[in-house]
Amino acid sequence: MLVNGKWVADWQPVQAKDEKGGFVRQTSSFRNWVTPDGSAGPTGEGGFEAEAGRYHLYVALICPWASRTLIGRKLKKLEKVISLSVVEPALTDQGWRFGDYPGANRDEVNGATYMHELYTRADPEISGRATVPVLWDKKRGTIVNNESADILRMMNSGFGALADETVDLYPADLREEIDALNARIYPALNNGVYRAGFATTQEAYEEAFAGVFAMLDELEEKLGDGRDFLSGKRFTEADIRLFVTLVRFDAAYHGLFKCNLRRLADYPALSAYTARILAIPGIRETVNIDHIKKGYYSVKALNPTGIVPVGPELPGLLA
DSSP: OEETTEEOSOOOSOSOBOTTSOBOOOOOSOBOOOBTTOOOOSSSOSOOBOOTTTEEEEEOTTOHHHHHHHHHHHHTTOTTTEEEEEOOSSOBTTBOBOSOSTTOOOOTTTOOSBHHHHHHHHOTTOOBOOOSOEEEETTTTEEEEOOHHHHHHIIIIITGGGSOTTOOSSOGGGHHHHHHHHHHHIIIIITHHHHHHTOSSHHHHHHHHHHHHHHHHHHHHHHTTSOSBTTBSOOOHHHHHHHHHHHHIIIIITTTTOOOSOOGGGOHHHHHHHHHHHTSTTTGGGOOHHHHHHHHTTOTTTOTTOOOOOOOOOOTTTO
């Protein structure tokens, strides 16, 4: 991790624990917003006006948080507006690395080898983990934002007419419902699988485990009423946030994170829901099961041998 701008130790998944030994996620460090006119967003300072070619997105295909933003970029047709770099899937002792693994690429914007170099370029005294996603401003040479929830919202509305305005992932009439869904699903499931996988005590693990499957059971019942998406017929950011966890569940969380009571494949409604989202044009291109398995099973704290399992068998759309 970084301490006062210097890389001082091998990458570790757990940087903080609560009193029960539970995993505590690091708070995002950069919270500025791109807006159509450059005015300040909900957090941070202004000066980040939407411009074609000005911004660059750094992602890992293993990472569900980064995948949120990649889907937003795809659905809002921002590929020609926001350039992209994809790190290699396997985490190194210095964290995320750029390179030539299939599906990854080099950092053509800043010439960095490791993601942490971008963090120290933006803040020479920064401490903490160098996470993805990162939205980078080429003009100012700094990180705009490294919080995936913020970046997904920026993809939806921050780029104005540069984006496909016929797609609205956060419609005004559904915002209260979307916010309520996010507030329930994130701690129990999106972050719950990590709280189970990175727990350091039995108590913390079992508490997180119970929350994961209580939420999956609840969502199975909700989606079992015949609706297409969480809010009915309309696909929203809440669906993106749920999907990125579901699509990784059987390949990574069920085994490596010990979330093994049931598989996604054992939930008919959730499986059909995941397949519907995969069938939305552009979304399948953002999912790379090879990167997902290679990346998660490279976490030495959980899998010191580095052996990547051959299975499980996955539905045809995911194979």
